[in-house]
Amino acid sequence: MKIGIACHPTHGGSGVVATELGKSLARRGHSVHFITYDVPFRLHSLEKNISVHRVKTPHYAAFKYPPHDLALANLMAKVASRYRLDVIHVHYAIPYSICAFLAKQIADHDFYVVTTLHGTDVTILGETPSLKKMIEFGINHSDAVTAVSNSLIEQTNNTFQIERPIQLIYNFVDLSEYNRQKRQDVSQKRLEFATPQEKILLHVSNFRPVKRVKDVVSVFNLIQKQIPAKLLLVGEGPELPSVKEYVDELGLTSKVLFLGKQNEVASLYSLADLFIIPSEKESFGLVAIEAMACGVPVIGSEAGGLPEVIKHGETGYLSPIGDVEDMAKHALHLLENPALHRLFSLRGLKRVKQLFSLKKIVSEYEALYRSFWSGGGVYSEQEEESFYTSS
DSSP states (O other), rough: EEEEEEOOOOSSSSHHHHHHHHHHHTTTTOEEEEESOOOOOOOOOOOOOOOEEEEEOOTTTTTSSSSHHHHHHHOOOOOOOHTTTTEEESSSSSSHHHHHHHHHHOOOOOOEEEEEEOOOHTTTTGGGGGHHHHHHHHHHHEEEESSSSHHHHHHHHHSSSOOOEEEEOOOBBBBTTOOOOOOHHHHHHHHHSSSOOOOEEEEEEOOOGGGGGHHHHHHHHHHHHHEEEEEEEEOOOOTTTHHHHHHHHOTTTEEEEEEESSSHHHHHHHSEEEEEEEOSSSOOHHHHHHHHHHHEEEESSSOOOHHHSSSBBEEEEEOOTTTTTHHHHHHHHTTHHHHHHHHHHHHHHHHHHHSSBBHHHHHHHHHHHHHHHHHSSSSHHHHHHHHHHOO
């Protein structure tokens, strides 16, 4: 199968999932073409069956803003025509679903468009009057639409007038990469951040307001008053300066470590005793399953899709948004009960294996692609035979 993937190439859940999906599809023998403005950060090296096509946005004096979206649509059409793509799978409704629709109109080769909704393209941009109808158009004119949680499907249907069913396909984690490292290696690495007596709490995000990173600090502040602990904050974003100020105000400078953006986070999860995700909006919570895959229980909020990821009272705990006292209470309960912590760790890993493994979810996407042919479509019999042979 020949598959185009359009996504944000930077740090963030949608770009991570899109890139890891493309890598997995390529390893299964499909030809994968990333169409984006930069090399996705999760593409660490050249891999077999993967090509990257970068958008070149023209700069012209008459344009106040460079027409990136038009250049992207043009590149999609060119790549689809040149490489005879079967599917272009776009991650994030805006601008990618609109660009893919336009590309279908101008390409001399027909292809299917799959749009995956990841969250803020619905929950934030969908509430923006200047974009709402455009997002709705892109969703309704895709050949198939998926979303990463039932919560997001419900929000999408409540926000837009949707004319087609939206299929649930959860996000996933590669268990060969995200797993608990050997005890000896972890013990040595932990000493770089904490003493043997200290617990380590971890948070990973893009430091946007919806992530409520100050709540992470507040939760940690309550915990460290009861037991020795350190907090590792991974990521960067607009809230970073105010979070640093807040840490200083609380007198926690020596106990909170800012590690910045990290391309390799799997090893950091293995160091942690708990993962904290107190978001006010979280359509899925990819970092939560990454933590669970590494045996780390999660303390989260009752936001969006998190209750579909974290099983309250079994793999972690959920609290009302903003209730830092409740989160700290649950965290201390786990940290002060090693046997219970171990049980939550094992249950979390089991849940990831059952629901969110890479093998399971990539197979679901493959089945979706194949459904176009089983249900008829725009391809001739000759093209359909070629599709099955190549895949």
